[in-house]
Amino acid sequence: MKLTIIIPTYDRHSGVVECALALEHNGAEIIIVDDGSEQPVALPSKAARLIRHERHRGRAAAINTGLKAASHDLVLITDDDICAAPDMVSQMVDAFRTYRNPKLALTGRVVWDPDIPLTLTMRWLEQVGKFPAPTLLWRPFIFQQGGYDENFTAGLEQVELQLRLKQHGLESRLVESALGFRIRNITIRDLVEREFMDGLSAVYLHSKFPHCMPDVDNMDSLLRNEKQTDTAEAAVLEIALMEQSDTETLSPTTSDLFEHICRHYFLHGIFEGLRDMGGIKQRRQSSGTVAISNEAFRLSSIGEFDEAKRLFRLVLHRPDEEYWDGAEYHLGCIESSLGNEPAAHSHFIECLRLNPSHNEARQALNKPSVYREMTPNTFERIEALSTTKVLFVLFGELADVIHAFPVVSALKKKFSSEVVWLTSSRYAALARASFADAIHEAKQPGIFPWDWIHSEGFTHVFYPECGANLKEWNESGLHPIEFMSAKCGVQLETHKTWLKSEPGAVFQAEGFLAEHGLKRGEFLTASHVGASSRHWPHTNLMKLAKEIGLPVIVFGEKTDPEIPGTFSCFGKPLQMIAALIGWSSFYIGPDSGISWIATTTSTPMAVFMDPLRQEHLKVGFRDALRGEKDDIEEWGIYTSADVVIGHIQKSISNCELRIANLGHLETQRSPKSAIRNSQFEIHS
Structure with missing residues (x-):
């Protein structure tokens, strides 16, 4: 049979093997794509060809891998929890040959395997028909439209492909006689996760097809839905208890609960997807983490260091990441008070890794012995040297780097000396386009390499980055360009950076x-x-x-x-x-x-x-x-x-x-000359 069957799988070893064995008798090429399972899939026979992703990339990427490896243009895509009836494949292939339409998609019909006990969730899914089904497609038609969109890593990749193919003439038909059996148990918790992931994907689907998923644009509805979380969680708990008691009756009231749960978690997924894109404020932090942090700080202030350390470490094991840098900083302060400088240094370093703008941690590390701090984050060498040499330190964001160009130029003019820029590896190549005489890449942004600074003979060190001087910057009311120039004590001749690409x-x-x-x-x-x-x-x-x-x-x-x-x-x-x-x-x-x-x-x-x-x-x-x-x-x-x-x-x-x-005008001045100016030359 000139057919390739593609089965994407992830962490479902026994299920995918059973599915492959159920398809073996068809004489079709079978490709199983292991999408980075923690334990690689092992097949007991040579019934299928196995391809493995080294990392988990999502169902869309796994299917694309199978499509590229397929030997035949007619492809059947099926999931790793659907066992085909003996004639499912032949029924679908015969129907495709009958229609002889390369833009046709045929789907089979999926029911629960009669040998597995049905949960209440499975009964409801059977009632509403929410089953993904095996799909037969013509591979060249898929490739002509770009294949599956691998940006869909959480779900709805099949929906997106169908919407895209419909724009180019896709026709979809159900083959009722092509039967597949779903062999995986599904509980209410599984359904909640699926609806939430579909909601996340709906945000991106809406960006590609604005007429789809109108809920994405209804912020009032999404905000109202977020206020109903307790009610939805109570409904989930109620159904979970019913499933534990093996309730088999699906009453109208229970069906309504399922509808409410699916709707809530789908909208919640949209809300979280929009929040990840921006535009929705972060949820309120855990009050428990706040209480633990406050108590730890109180204990450290009265010298109860052991208990304070225990509580700060507890903060580091809680999910509220915004408190981790503070916990590391206070652990460093406690270790420093106890005279354990190596441990203190490690905590301060970790604090800056978590939050490069944590000024207190930086100041705890930046205690140079041969430099005096003239103003916060500006230093001068105590011992006078015959040659002036300036170190300009700025890591920051891309905007900060662009703002720094005129400041570096002004520093060169003010000191008439060599100016070196210390920055992160991310922006080093861009900084080389400035007027700095040299660029030095920091091993860890925010940490001053004082031994290197001293050995290189720098007489002045300026660290004017707004994020490193946050309180001073906020009080100044200045734009970052103005603040950095004031911090360095220079007057700018220009505020615009001229960048000439190498x-x-x-x-x-x-x-x-x-x-x-x-x-x-x-x-x-x-x-x-x-x-x-x-x-x-x-x-x-x-x-x-x-x-x-x-x-x-x-x-x-x-x-x-x-x-x-x-x-x-x-x-x-x-x-x-x-x-x-x-x-x-x-x-x-x-x-x-x-x-x-x-x-x-x-x-x-x-x-x-x-x-x-x-x-x-x-x-x-x-x-x-x-x-x-x-x-x-x-x-x-x-x-x-x-x-x-x-x-x-x-x-x-x-x-x-x-x-x-x-x-x-050019032609009037020189009729024989061609007009050399063009739009892109003006912009260059």
């Missing part, structure tokens, strides 16, 4: 354009905001990409999900990103991160300002740059896509008009 980065950027068939000046750039902040919805960016009439390159981290209709440029060097932005017609992004790199170019841009961050930012982009870049539009994160599209189209039209006028 040749290697330019070569990489040119290669990216060539790979995707793009030309300078004929595309837009945008920043993917991942899951770290509130942002302009990705659905708006999808609409922009569809209607603007120009390709859109999106920058982001390697782990960010792709945005349909755009070109992903994820995990690339920052100087390469700067080059691409400089060659683009327009840039849009959030009020942080990559958007500050965009300010180093002459490309027109717009940023979406989060109202919850504006107080923290002090001023907007244009004001921070003191008007040195005036082609910046600042919008709120709720600005409609139509407004953005209209502005970008107008901006591009104005730019084209300026180029045309420039070319007309």
